[in-house]
Amino acid sequence: AQSVTQLDSHVSVSEGTPVLLRCNYSSSYSPSLFWYVQHPNKGLQLLLKYTSAATLVKGINGFEAEFKKSETSFHLTKPSAHMSDAAEYFCVVSDRGTGRRALTFGSGTRLQVQP
Amino acid sequence: NAGVTQTPKFQVLKTGQSMTLQCAQDMNHEYMSWYRQDPGMGLRLIHYSVGAGITDQGEVPNGYNVSRSTTEDFPLRLLSAAPSQTSVYFCASGETGRSGNTIYFGEGSWLTVV
Numbered sequence: 001a002q003s004v005t006q007l008d009s010h011v012s013v014s015e016g017t018p019v020l021l022r023c024n025y026s027s028s029y030s031p032s033l034f035w036y037v038q039h040p041n042k043g044l045q046l047l048l049k050y051t052s053a054a055t056l057v058k059g060i061n062g063f064e065a066e067f068k069k070s071e072t073s074f075h076l077t078k079p080s081a082h083m084s085d086a087a088e089y090f091c092v093v094s095d096r097g098t099g100r101r102a103l104t105f106g107s108g109t110r111l112q113v114q115p
Numbered sequence: 116n117a118g119v120t121q122t123p124k125f126q127v128l129k130t131g132q133s134m135t136l137q138c139a140q141d142m143n144h145e146y147m148s149w150y151r152q153d154p155g156m157g158l159r160l161i162h163y164s165v166g167a168g169i170t171d172q173g174e175v176p177n178g179y180n181v182s183r184s185t186t187e188d189f190p191l192r193l194l195s196a197a198p199s200q201t202s203v204y205f206c207a208s209g210e211t212g213r214s215g216n217t218i219y220f221g222e223g224s225w226l227t228v229v
Contacts (some may be wrong), residue, residue, distance in 0.1 A: 036220075042222055043205060046217055103158075105150075107156055107157045
C-alpha cells in the first residue's frame, strides 16, 4: 500500500523568500515520487520526479526536491518565490509494486505568494 | 502538439441523466486514466487502461464506465448522474503507466449534477 501526506494545506510566503512544501510518503516498495503544480482552472503540470537516480532532483522554474529514504520525505523547495508560483502543489507517489499502476496523490498544498 | 484533450470543459447535468466525457491523446501512449478531483482530497483514480481493449477499475469506479477501442481515445461514461459525481475530472496518459513514467494530464472537465 502507498500513501502520501502533505503536511500543510496552505503556505504563504513573500515574493523573493524561500519556499518549502513538505511531503511524507509511505510505500511498500521502492517508490517513484513526483511533484505536480496546478494553476487555477488548469490541468496538472509535472515539476519534477524522482525515480531512484540522484536523491536531489531539479525541476522546472527553479524548484528542487530531495528524496530522504530514512525520513520518508520528499520536500519541495525553491530559493526565491515569484508571484507566478502561486498555485496548488501535489506530491504524488507511484509504487513499483502496485499492480494498478496508479498514482497516489496527496491532498495538495496551496501556495500563496505575497507581494 | 495537442497532448491530452478533454471535452467538454464544462457541463451541467440533471440527476439521472447520462453523459460521456471524451478524452483523446496524440502521443501514442499505452496508458490512459481518469481521475476525479474533489476539494481537500487530491486526485482519485476512477478507471485506467494499459492498452486498447484493456481496462481496469481504480479507487472510485462506481457509477462510471470506460472502454478503450483505440489507442487514442478513452471515454468516461456516467450511467445515471448523481450529485455526488459533481467534481472536476482529469484524463491522463503515459507511455506505459509503470512506476517512474511521467503522466500527462488534460485541462479538466468541470461537471455539476443538480
